[in-house]
Amino acid sequence: MKIGELSRRTGVSVRMLRYYEGEGLLAPGRTESGYRDYGPAEENTVRRIKMLGAAGMTLETIRRLLPCVTSDDPAFRPCNDLRRILAQQVSLIDERIQSLSQSRTILAGYLSSVN
Amino acid sequence: MKIGELSRRTGVSVRMLRYYEGEGLLAPGRTESGYRDYGPAEENTVRRIKMLGAAGMTLETIRRLLPCVTSDDPAFRPCNDLRRILAQQVSLIDERIQSLSQSRTILAGYLSSVN
DNA sequence: GTAAGCTCTGACAGCGCTGTCAGGGTCAAG
DNA sequence: CTTGACCCTGACAGCGCTGTCAGAGCTTAC
Numbered sequence: 001m002k003i004g005e006l007s008r009r010t011g012v013s014v015r016m017l018r019y020y021e022g023e024g025l026l027a028p029g030r031t032e033s034g035y036r037d038y039g040p041a042e043e044n045t046v047r048r049i050k051m052l053g054a055a056g057m058t059l060e061t062i063r064r065l066l067p068c069v070t071s072d073d074p075a076f077r078p079c080n081d082l083r084r085i086l087a088q089q090v091s092l093i094d095e096r097i098q099s100l101s102q103s104r105t106i107l108a109g110y111l112s113s114v115n
Numbered sequence: 116m117k118i119g120e121l122s123r124r125t126g127v128s129v130r131m132l133r134y135y136e137g138e139g140l141l142a143p144g145r146t147e148s149g150y151r152d153y154g155p156a157e158e159n160t161v162r163r164i165k166m167l168g169a170a171g172m173t174l175e176t177i178r179r180l181l182p183c184v185t186s187d188d189p190a191f192r193p194c195n196d197l198r199r200i201l202a203q204q205v206s207l208i209d210e211r212i213q214s215l216s217q218s219r220t221i222l223a224g225y226l227s228s229v230n
Numbered sequence: 231g232t233a234a235g236c237t238c239t240g241a242c243a244g245c246g247c248t249g250t251c252a253g254g255g256t257c258a259a260g
Numbered sequence: 261c262t263t264g265a266c267c268c269t270g271a272c273a274g275c276g277c278t279g280t281c282a283g284a285g286c287t288t289a290c
Contacts, residue, residue: 004236014237015278033286035237055225056218058276086226093219097212103171104208110170111201119266129267130248148256150267173246 006038010046017046023059025049025066057089121153125161132161138174140164140181172204 007014020026021036026045028036048069052062065086068079122129135141136151141160143151163184167177180201183194 002237013278015280018239019277031286033237035286051221054218055221056215060276083226083229086222086229090219090222090226093215093222097215097219100171100208100212100215103169104205104212106166106170107201107205107208111198111205114198114201117267128248130250133269134247148267150256175246 001038001043003036003038006043006046009043010050012046012050020046020049020059023063025059025063055089056093061085061089116153116158118151118153121158121161124158125165127161127165135161135164135174138178140174140178170204171208176200176204 001009003014003017006012007017012020017026017036021028026042026049028038028042031037045066048066049059049062052065052069053059057065065082068082116124118129118132121127122132127135132141132151136143141157141164143153143157146152160181163181164174164177167180167184168174172180180197183197
């Protein structure tokens with residue numbers, strides 16, 4: 001299918017689909033005339049990217065993770081990294097939450113001091 | 116005092132002190148030769164900016180808040196907005212935390228499904 | 231053949247903050 | 261007077277993602 005259709009099916013903008021490709025997350029074939037040509041595998045990948053993105057991951061992180069998650073691949077590597085990266089992401093999020101909580105505390109302090 | 120000294124005293128980079136000014140948070144006088152000239156009031160202001168910034172506020176938000184906090188001013192307006200803005204900031208942080216927690220849950224799910 | 235609609239590439243913009251560099255004055259001490 | 265330290269302005273860069281525009285080719289249906 002062409003990029004417009006994939007966009008409609010996945011809800012990811014055409015712009016972003018091209019961007020994914022530029023970032024090495026997607027590698028669709030091309031028609032003779034140069035149009036990107038996506039298959040079901042690519043559609044799956046886009047869905048996965050979307051999910052991981054929803055989990056707050058950077059495209060760069062997703063890129064490293066994708067080969068592990070793409071169940072269509074024979075997965076040469078058992079992806080020892082998968083667990084490590086996921087765990088890393090979780091603690092990264094924990095740090096952010098911690099930091100925000102701290103900010104929250106400070107603000108709440110101001111707020112109560114204002115009466 | 117000149118900008119370098121203020122920077123040393125407050126721990127805020129020269130770059131940022133100039134930036135604060137550009138954003139309308141600070142309005143130091145100028146010497147004849149055009150050097151910025153900061154007094155104790157400005158130093159206080161910078162300290163306040165630092166604190167509010169540590170609470171996760173945008174400079175724009177801080178700008179709106181500053182006139183309320185600058186205790187040196189007679190404070191024409193009783194700053195009805197102060198409470199409102201602070202509360203608003205708190206709920207903004209809450210939203211972010213919520214969003215991160217959601218991401219965390221998703222990731223933790225992935226992690227456990229990987230075993 | 232023509233027009234509408236889709237695709238292509240490449241580039242600019244913006245969010246909020248910060249560093250850094252360039253080109254050029256100023257000030258203080260020797 | 262010269263030198264080194266400091267200041268000035270203005271502009272570019274980068275983070276990560278996204279929209280949008282321009283200029284041009286392809287496709288499809290009438």
